[in-house]
Amino acid sequence: MTTSDVPTREEIVGRAAELVPALAKNGDWSEENRRLHDDSVQALADAGIFRLRTPKRYGGYEADTRTLVEVGKQLGRADGSTSWTASVYWIPTWMTCQFPDAVQDEVFSVPDVRVCGTLSPTGMAAPADGGIVVNGKWGFISGAHHAQWQEIIAIFVDPAGGEPYPVMALVPMSELITIDDWHTSGLRGTGSITTIAENLFVPQERVLPLPAVLGGQGASQANADAAIYRAPLLPVASASSVGTVVGLAHAAREAFLERLPNRKITYTNYANQAEAPLTHHQLAEATQKIDQAEFHAFRLADSVDAHAVSGAEWTLTERAQARGDLGAVVRLAKQAVDIFAGASGGSSVFLDVPIQRIARDIAAVHQHALMHPNTNAELYGRVLAGLEPNTLYI
Secondary structure: OOHHHOOOHHHHHHHHHHHHHHHHHHHHHHHHHOOOOHHHHHHHHHOOHHHOOOOHHHOOOOOOHHHHHHHHHHHHHHOHHHHHHHHHHHHHHHHHOOOOHHHHHHHOOOOOOOEEEOOOOOEEEEEEOOEEEEEEEEEEEOOHHHOOEEEEEEEEOOOOOOOOEEEEEEEEHHHOEEEOOOOOOOOHHHOOEEEEEEEEEEEHHHEEEHHHHHOOOOOOOOOOOOHHHOOOHHHHHHHHHHHHHHHHHHHHHHHHHHHHHHOOOOOOOOOOHHHOHHHHHHHHHHHHHHHHHHHHHHHHHHHHHHHHHHOOOOOHHHHHHHHHHHHHHHHHHHHHHHHHHHOOOHHHHOOOOHHHHHHHHHHHHHHOOOOOHHHHHHHHHHHHOOOOOOOOOO
């Protein structure tokens, strides 16, 4: 694959923008059926969205994280579930690129392969001849219905002794049991079901110690000189997620403005909501919060990309700031959506009014353990106060 075959950021963002009407149209089906519409998945594949973090040698684009934010923003304008699922695929795809090259050869032999996954260590692993045996259960696996592989995290315990530690492993979806338990109020279309491993053997080449990956130490020789694969995991995961959140905030603003000309404020003398000073304050405040959310999203992405290109080591404060920026995006974007939703009136509770789903989707993002503003702010403040982080996920 030549460099000329890789689309520019402007081209791939433009492709994502062109998908907005079709993805938005499929959003109702995804909401009702609790998984992405097959047509949406195919549209994303045709646009190259699943190739953004795939190495160029497999036909991928090796896109930087600024591109992920821009693409996620466009997809989020269309449908929160679609954008969230795409961004979740980007993270385990990047994690796949930390494995030995022979493992990557197997995974990326399928064009537009989709890898789902989690960072939660809810499995247990024990040594076996040539690998490990895993038993565990992982929830919130977004995109599991359309994935071919899953990245899992398990705690490795050696009966011979030594401290247990988390490992990251790649397993085919066909070797996992799936439980269709995704009955939720938000991000319903992501199909974030539960997967289970029962005495599952994983060959050693498909197992990596998670602390090494968190520290930016992969096992791939072919990717060693590629800038995007040199970063530590948590800043990468953080930057991969924020585009969806910014896109949801923009979607809320667009939905609010679309209804504004034909709305009055019931039980007042305002025949047109746009004439009310309160509306002016609400629109300005929410829009400025979106601007602020974008600042943190782009600062986070640009920091990840700059470190990757320069090869500079991440300081502890910089790692904590990455988590802090992630939390700030979620906090500010949700505040903006809440303002628009609160100003949309009683008629907005009907399911055919977009703002109600946008509000439910961003509320679900807000509750995500890695995305929650309070968790991220506490971690950032703790490090700024000179204390050691109280988590491995930094």
